[in-house]
Amino acid sequence: MFYQKILDQIQDEIQPLLGQCPPADYIPALAEADNTAFGMSVYTVEGEHYQVGAADTPFSIQSISKVYNLTLAMRFIGDDFLKRVGVEPSGTAFNSLSQLEYEHGIPRNPFINAGALVLTDTIISNSCNPYQVLLDFVRTTSGNETVEYDERVFQSEYDHGHRNAALVSYLRSFGNIKNTSDAVLKTYFYQCALKMSCNDLARSFSYLANAGRLPSSRSPIITSRQTRRINSLMMTCGTYDEAGEFAFHVGLPCKSGVGGGVLAVVPQKMVICAWSPGLNSKGNSMVATRALQLFTEKTGLSVF
Numbered sequence: 001m002f003y004q005k006i007l008d009q010i011q012d013e014i015q016p017l018l019g020q021c022p023p024a025d026y027i028p029a030l031a032e033a034d035n036t037a038f039g040m041s042v043y044t045v046e047g048e049h050y051q052v053g054a055a056d057t058p059f060s061i062q063s064i065s066k067v068y069n070l071t072l073a074m075r076f077i078g079d080d081f082l083k084r085v086g087v088e089p090s091g092t093a094f095n096s097l098s099q100l101e102y103e104h105g106i107p108r109n110p111f112i113n114a115g116a117l118v119l120t121d122t123i124i125s126n127s128c129n130p131y132q133v134l135l136d137f138v139r140t141t142s143g144n145e146t147v148e149y150d151e152r153v154f155q156s157e158y159d160h161g162h163r164n165a166a167l168v169s170y171l172r173s174f175g176n177i178k179n180t181s182d183a184v185l186k187t188y189f190y191q192c193a194l195k196m197s198c199n200d201l202a203r204s205f206s207y208l209a210n211a212g213r214l215p216s217s218r219s220p221i222i223t224s225r226q227t228r229r230i231n232s233l234m235m236t237c238g239t240y241d242e243a244g245e246f247a248f249h250v251g252l253p254c255k256s257g258v259g260g261g262v263l264a265v266v267p268q269k270m271v272i273c274a275w276s277p278g279l280n281s282k283g284n285s286m287v288a289t290r291a292l293q294l295f296t297e298k299t300g301l302s303v304f
């Protein structure tokens with residue numbers, strides 16, 4: 001009950017912050033999200049579950065899907081992904097084109113769009129039906145057979161994804177995209193348009209706190225070495241150009257998305273997901289960030 005009390009306190013404390021920041025509006029379908037909504041969920045490696053607020057409300061996971069993308073790419077090609085994507089923080093916008101020019105088409109890391117698009121390309125090369133591979137993976141790991149993607153968000157991204165289309169063309173000019181641009185973009189937008197709740201996400205990613213195994217199953221999703229590597233990338237590159245602030249104030253590997261979700265891992269202990277659609281100027285949920293900071297302050301949990 002310790003963690004439940006903490007979640008209840010956090011919900012009280014963040015109330016004055018709700019509604020202060022607008023949701024993402026560069027994808028029209030995301031602009032409709034309710035910026036007064038808040039949810040938070042905790043899944044421990046012992047299988048305990050705690051939740052507060054709208055923890056069961058599905059939202060657009062957006063860039064949190066880049067963690068699935070990296071997991072699947074590692075499962076398909078192991079360390080070979082490192083030949084096509086780096087592991088350094090970018091220090092530029094998540095959808096920046098300029099960095100690719102002077103780094104010869106090798107994206108800085110898997111969590112900026114260019115890096116995720118390259119890893120999407122590797123998944124397409126290694127599977128007959130990349131949509132189904134992803135959907136099966138998220139349904140199995142979350143234990144929720146009803147997880148789906150949002151057709152409107154997908155279409156909205158497809159219709160307005162000119163910058164992502166430019167990234168794919170640019171990457172192709174360096175030989176770092178092998179499949180058709182349309183296939184890469186559609187698969188990438190499909191990942192971003194998955195709709196999942198805090199409960200779904202915290203449960204699904206619990207392998208990141210448990211050396212690569214779902215607490216409920218004996219078979220590994222990825223190796224413990226791969227798990228450490230994903231967590232390290234989440235710490236250094238998972239929260240856009242605000243990873244330093246997250247390390248300082250939250251102290252856990254995190255991955256955020258412009259749908260307002262933020263995932264956090266306490267290695268060997270638990271996975272936490274907080275969600276509220278209003279975004280700060282760096283593209284991270286203002287309230288979810290604060291909620292995670294309160295959680296680590298109250299529990300003393302940190303990787304440092």
Ligand code: GLU
Nearest residue numbers: 062063113192257258259
């Ligand atoms: N679908 C988004 C895009 O590529 C991802 C945004 C995000 O959450 O970072 O623009």
